[in-house]
Amino acid sequence: MKLFPLGWLLVFGMAISVQAAGQMTPYAKLSQLSLSQAEIKGGFWGERREQLWKTVLPYQWTQLESHHDVDNFRILAGEKDGVHLGPVYLDSDLYKWLEAASYLSGKHPQDQWLSDRITELTGLFGKVQMPDGYLNTYYQTFAPDRRWTNLLMNHELYCSGHLIEAGCALKEATGKDDLFKIATRLADQISSVFGPGKKQGVPGHEEIELALVRLYRQTGDKKYLEMANFFIGRRGRANKYPQAMIKSLKDQSELARIVNEKRRPWLEKAPKAKSAAGYIIGGTLFDPRIFTNFYTGKYFQDDKPFVDQTTGVGHAVRAMYYFTGAADLYLETGDAALFQTAQKIWDNTISKRTYLTGGMGSLGGIEGFGRDYELPNRSYTETCAAIGSFFWNWRMLRATADAKYADLMERTLYNGILPAISLDGTKYFYQNPLTGNGKDQRQPWYGTACCPPNIARLFGSLERYLYSESDEGVWVHQYISGAARFRNGKVNLELESGFPFSGDVRIKISAQKPGSFAVMLRIPAWADKAAVAVNDEKLSNILAGTYLKIQREWKTGDEITLNFPMEIRLIDSPPEVKSNRGKVALMAGPLIYCLEEKDTPGINVHQAVISKSGKLEMAKRDDLLGGVMTVKGKTLAGKEFIAIPYYAWSNRGPSRMEIWIKAR
Numbered sequence: 001m002k003l004f005p006l007g008w009l010l011v012f013g014m015a016i017s018v019q020a021a022g023q024m025t026p027y028a029k030l031s032q033l034s035l036s037q038a039e040i041k042g043g044f045w046g047e048r049r050e051q052l053w054k055t056v057l058p059y060q061w062t063q064l065e066s067h068h069d070v071d072n073f074r075i076l077a078g079e080k081d082g083v084h085l086g087p088v089y090l091d092s093d094l095y096k097w098l099e100a101a102s103y104l105s106g107k108h109p110q111d112q113w114l115s116d117r118i119t120e121l122t123g124l125f126g127k128v129q130m131p132d133g134y135l136n137t138y139y140q141t142f143a144p145d146r147r148w149t150n151l152l153m154n155h156e157l158y159c160s161g162h163l164i165e166a167g168c169a170l171k172e173a174t175g176k177d178d179l180f181k182i183a184t185r186l187a188d189q190i191s192s193v194f195g196p197g198k199k200q201g202v203p204g205h206e207e208i209e210l211a212l213v214r215l216y217r218q219t220g221d222k223k224y225l226e227m228a229n230f231f232i233g234r235r236g237r238a239n240k241y242p243q244a245m246i247k248s249l250k251d252q253s254e255l256a257r258i259v260n261e262k263r264r265p266w267l268e269k270a271p272k273a274k275s276a277a278g279y280i281i282g283g284t285l286f287d288p289r290i291f292t293n294f295y296t297g298k299y300f301q302d303d304k305p306f307v308d309q310t311t312g313v314g315h316a317v318r319a320m321y322y323f324t325g326a327a328d329l330y331l332e333t334g335d336a337a338l339f340q341t342a343q344k345i346w347d348n349t350i351s352k353r354t355y356l357t358g359g360m361g362s363l364g365g366i367e368g369f370g371r372d373y374e375l376p377n378r379s380y381t382e383t384c385a386a387i388g389s390f391f392w393n394w395r396m397l398r399a400t401a402d403a404k405y406a407d408l409m410e411r412t413l414y415n416g417i418l419p420a421i422s423l424d425g426t427k428y429f430y431q432n433p434l435t436g437n438g439k440d441q442r443q444p445w446y447g448t449a450c451c452p453p454n455i456a457r458l459f460g461s462l463e464r465y466l467y468s469e470s471d472e473g474v475w476v477h478q479y480i481s482g483a484a485r486f487r488n489g490k491v492n493l494e495l496e497s498g499f500p501f502s503g504d505v506r507i508k509i510s511a512q513k514p515g516s517f518a519v520m521l522r523i524p525a526w527a528d529k530a531a532v533a534v535n536d537e538k539l540s541n542i543l544a545g546t547y548l549k550i551q552r553e554w555k556t557g558d559e560i561t562l563n564f565p566m567e568i569r570l571i572d573s574p575p576e577v578k579s580n581r582g583k584v585a586l587m588a589g590p591l592i593y594c595l596e597e598k599d600t601p602g603i604n605v606h607q608a609v610i611s612k613s614g615k616l617e618m619a620k621r622d623d624l625l626g627g628v629m630t631v632k633g634k635t636l637a638g639k640e641f642i643a644i645p646y647y648a649w650s651n652r653g654p655s656r657m658e659i660w661i662k663a664r
């Protein structure tokens, strides 16, 4: 990546072409549809969308209320007595919920409860925002004079990024721009503080970068893109890391003293705020690498410049948001070095540092990456890291139109993200191990509750990741029931899908008038026996792991039928992964299956051995876990088992579980 001053010229030049191109993303091969262009309806995800609206958002709101997320604003606004509670990053959870609420409010404008919450929050933020645009309840309550002084540890830029995202989301989804104005004022305050000739720091937790690119796309104002470029370009250039770290920790403890003093009188007289779970599931917690990660800056991906990075390192959520921001910057600037680095990082991270589920992060102590192939199944794999990977892969897909990114998004969605939410929508995993010890359970909430609202905002905007448009035609990336409008509404698709349990998909086309264009359909890498027909005419040369291009004259009434046989596949792990030697995982279609003790009486799921050539069959079970497909088989000892989709485990109380099964 070229840095200053060339980078500035480059960014400035591109900004002109963005203006001229009317907000097109200049270096993307594929577009991102606007929120109103696509919808999710019916089927597996239709049910989840309904649940998100009717159950998850109201439920999460009650949690945010009882964990002081909203009260911190009310107190600061003078609407309530009390004192700020919760960690320095608490505001961000509320912002993510608000982002999710914005998407759903756009879909359901008649939902008064939802729009009242949005109005209330927007009003509160407006009251609390400082005259110069700064907004952060923690610093404003306890130490306004210390703002922007401890970027490494204290999440102000991270929280700001989430507010900017919420503001953009509300505007995109509903057209309301009052929150957007608050977010823009905050971004302007940031740009008055940071940049060349101004403050030189970078955030300890990335997020602001991708948010600034999003704001740039919405406003066309190059200042925000320049700032994203600044934060990405500055990373890994700080000198004297151990000293910076020590200074930051010292500041943190001074700040903690101030905070405790201010809180004490309130806490003495007030009942204790509801505490949340802090149950640690997996990952190595004590490891000298925790020390080296922090004191070299690796934990923050701040150990070397982006172009010198070769793989995912440090805290996995931070890394994913960083790579997402860098890929976004590439999509706008076309900086080749930036993109080549992103590809290099992707290759190593995905092949050697990512779990089969798409989860990332094996070291609990840093919530992040270990060495290549260091992938113990008692994994840390924070939900937000999988969500971050999903965001990153979307940018990589848009940049390349390469199906491998959409394949990984599919695998991560079903196996890295979906397992983190209970079937009833009200309990969450922060960590997502691939082996369960019989005690792990999703929790109603967390002291650090980044994951639950992150799931909500992703599920609330999922339609955005399903389709694209390009000069060639329309692209179908994921098979999720719903509809999409293309070519300014002149071409519509309706999609009916049996995913994730059946690979039958039907796409109906309607066009204002017959026209020639291409429909590009992802053939998942796992679907090597895929069959595709147009109006019952079978197509040939269908290649798994690519996009099938169907170029023809399309007219209303045309129908594409697809069948992706979801046969059971025995997956081998790379031999370098020690914990999986002599084991296989079961997959069918996009889903990973697991053995859960509840379904395997008399079998120790950790010890059971299956035959690699033994008979396995799919069996539909409408009575189980909301209706699932299962895999039926026998162990080598002759005991019958059923394996369930991994996303559905731990929904019937504590139970041992295993994805990687011993096999001979």
Ligand code: FUB
Binding pocket: 089, 205, 317, 318, 367, 382, 384, 448, 450
């Ligand atoms: O750093 C606070 C939270 O911890 C962030 O939101 C997540 O990345 C999580 O790891």
Ligand code: ZN
Binding pocket: 382, 383, 384, 385, 430, 449, 450, 451, 452, 454
């Ligand atoms: Zn999280």
